[in-house]
Amino acid sequence: MTVLQACPVCNNKQSLKKIECKCGVNLASKKKQGKIKYWIQYRLPGRKQRKEFVGYSIEDARAADGKRKTQKKEGRIFDILPEAKTTFEQLAEWYINLTSIQELGYYKDLKNNLNSFNEVFGGVLINEIVVEDLREYQIKRKKEGYADSYVDKHIGATRTMINRAVDNDKVGGEALKPFRLVKRLLKNNNANARNRILSCQEFLRLVSHLPLHLKPIIATGYFTGMRLDEILSLTWIRLDIYNRLIYLEAPDTKDKEARSIPINKELLKYFEMIPRGLHDAHVFLYQGKPIKDIRTGLKNACEKAGILYGQKVKGGFIFHDLRHTFNTNMRKAGVVDSVIMEMTGHSTREMFDRYNTIDKEDMFQGMEKMEDFLANVTLNVTQSIKKGS
Numbered sequence: 001m002t003v004l005q006a007c008p009v010c011n012n013k014q015s016l017k018k019i020e021c022k023c024g025v026n027l028a029s030k031k032k033q034g035k036i037k038y039w040i041q042y043r044l045p046g047r048k049q050r051k052e053f054v055g056y057s058i059e060d061a062r063a064a065d066g067k068r069k070t071q072k073k074e075g076r077i078f079d080i081l082p083e084a085k086t087t088f089e090q091l092a093e094w095y096i097n098l099t100s101i102q103e104l105g106y107y108k109d110l111k112n113n114l115n116s117f118n119e120v121f122g123g124v125l126i127n128e129i130v131v132e133d134l135r136e137y138q139i140k141r142k143k144e145g146y147a148d149s150y151v152d153k154h155i156g157a158t159r160t161m162i163n164r165a166v167d168n169d170k171v172g173g174e175a176l177k178p179f180r181l182v183k184r185l186l187k188n189n190n191a192n193a194r195n196r197i198l199s200c201q202e203f204l205r206l207v208s209h210l211p212l213h214l215k216p217i218i219a220t221g222y223f224t225g226m227r228l229d230e231i232l233s234l235t236w237i238r239l240d241i242y243n244r245l246i247y248l249e250a251p252d253t254k255d256k257e258a259r260s261i262p263i264n265k266e267l268l269k270y271f272e273m274i275p276r277g278l279h280d281a282h283v284f285l286y287q288g289k290p291i292k293d294i295r296t297g298l299k300n301a302c303e304k305a306g307i308l309y310g311q312k313v314k315g316g317f318i319f320h321d322l323r324h325t326f327n328t329n330m331r332k333a334g335v336v337d338s339v340i341m342e343m344t345g346h347s348t349r350e351m352f353d354r355y356n357t358i359d360k361e362d363m364f365q366g367m368e369k370m371e372d373f374l375a376n377v378t379l380n381v382t383q384s385i386k387k388g389s
Contacts, residue, residue, distance in 0.1 A: 001040065001041065001042040001065055001068055001069050001072070002015075002040070002041050002042075002065070003016055003038060003039070003040055003041075003058070003061045003062060003065050004016070004038070004039045004040070004041055004051070005018070005027060005031075005036050005037070005038060005039075006036065006037040006038070006039060007021040007023060007025050007027065007030075007036075008025070008030055008035045008036065008037070009021070009023055009025045010022075010023040010025070013039055013041075013051065016058075031058075034056055035056075036056065037053065037055070037056060038053075038054045038055060038056065038057065038058055038060070038061035039051050039052060039053050039054060039061070040052050040054055040061060040064050040065045040068060042065075042068055042069075042072065051173060052064070052068075052172055052173050053166060053167070053173055085125070086125065086126050086170070086171060087122065087123055087124060087125055087126070088117070088118055088121045088122055088123075088124055088126060088129075088158070089118050089122035089123060091126060091161060091162070091165055091170065091171065092114045092115075092118055092122075092161065094165075094170065095114070095161045095164060095165070096110075096111050096114065098164075103251065104254075104256075106254055109153075110157055113153045113154050113156075113157035113158075114154075114157050114158060114161065116141075116154045117137075117154045117155065117157065117158045120137055120140070121133070121137070126162070126171050126175045127172075127174070127175060129178055130178055131178045131181045131182050133178070134155060134178055134179070134182040135182060137151075137154075137155070138151050138155075138182075138185055141154070142185070145312075147312075148184075148185035148186040149185075149186050151185055152184050152185055152186050155179065155182065158179065159176070159179040159180075162175050162176050162179060163176065195324065196315065196316070196317055196318075196321040196324065197321060197324050197325040197328050198222065198307075198317060198321060198322060198325045202305070202307055202317075203218075203222055203325075205305040205306070205307070206218065206301055206302065206305045206307060207219065208305070209300075209301040209302075209304040209305045210297065210298075210301045211297050211301070213284070213285070213286045213291065213297075214291075214294055214297045214298065214301070215270060216270040216271065216273070216274055216283075216284065217231055217232070217284055217291070217294060218298070218319075218322070219266070219267055219270045220234075220267060220270070221319060221322035221323070221326075222322050222325060222326065223263075223264055223266060223267040223326070224246065224261050224263075224267070224326065224343070225322065225323045225325075225326030225327060225330075225343065225344045226246075226261065226323075226344075227253075227254060227320075227323065228294070228319050228320070229254070230248060230252060230253060230254075231284070232282075232284060232290070232291055232292065232294075233252060233282070234246070234252075234282070234283045234284065235281040235282055235283060236276060236281055236282075236283055237281065238252070239271065239283060241263075241268070241271060241272070244262060244263040244264075244268060245260050245261065245262060245263060246260065246261040246262075246263060247260055248260070248261070259342065259343070261343055262343070271283075294319065298319060302317060323344065326344065327340055327344060330343075
């Protein structure tokens with residue numbers, strides 16, 4: 001048994017004696033900065049070498065190494081393999097009850113993804129699953145009509161859960177192996193991205209058919225790009241009508257980062273029409289209670305407006321497409337990308353690009369610009385030739 005240090009750049013696990021990694025990183029310097037991860041390595045009877053992540057403390061790593069040596073010497077193998085007696089369902093119950101997990105903005109989606117995975121593997125012991133089991137799961141779900149991205153989310157959510165469990169010594173690192181080896185169904189992150197945007201004419205038709213309590217919700221999505229959960233949970237204390245700003249605190253957002261969103265003149269009209277209730281802090285109410293679901297009302301309005309509705313319907317519209325619409329309209333209006341990302345809460349360029357849709361109008365405008373450019377080049381060449389003659 002031994003303690004290893006992992007390079008924070010290339011993640012190569014190596015002896016504690018190494019001062020410099022083969023990739024050129026000064027490991028001694030990184031130790032002082034507290035950026036070195038420590039692992040312990042040992043071999044169990046009849047098994048390959050096993051590496052177990054301990055943390056960022058060399059003292060903790062040495063203590064864990066000593067503990068494993070004692071357990072091995074005393075023959076307490078199952079003490080070293082916590083996953084040997086743990087099922088996915090039991091691990092999921094521990095995970096979803098963590099306060100830090102319950103506070104996530106996407107907690108409901110995460111729970112649903114884990115539930116879908118546990119429908120198949122709930123009673124299976126963590127250490128019994130192999131890569132082929134996950135591949136069979138992918139095939140099974142695809143045959144049931146699930147999209148590639150949705151199946152990837154099931155496995156991705158479980159992988160994240162196991163990562164957390166490894167960090168908390170609930171299971172050993174070997175439990176992660178099949179989840180690291182199985183390949184995603186969605187080869188390109190943008191391949192399955194939605195590109196439906198709502199035109200201005202469609203928006204006006206849709207609003208005209210919406211019930212009164214849904215009009216300001218759809219308008220908020222269209223004019224701000226806010227997520228539905230952010231909108232439905234909006235309270236009056238977060239809404240500054242006078243300064244025309246919506247203030248979202250970190251707990252209000254999916255990425256747990258506070259941001260401010262301007263209210264344009266058109267959206268302001270919708271907010272000014274909402275009566276402020278004294279009995280509830282929420283902005284959007286129906287029959288005196290906060291609105292939690294808009295799907296039925298939105299679907300009915302789409303049908304009346306002649307707009308296809310549904311995620312699995314080709315060309316169908318869903319509320320989340322308003323986020324694509326906002327990003328695209330802002331970009332077409334000439335707003336700088338960094339400003340749009342700040343307003344919508346996109347922390348990475350990759351995610352911003354997924355919500356910025358390039359349509360036929362953009363391409364035709366591009367062609368027109370190229371034609372103008374080529375025409376100018378041709379004109380300049382012609383004039384040069386005439387001058388030369």
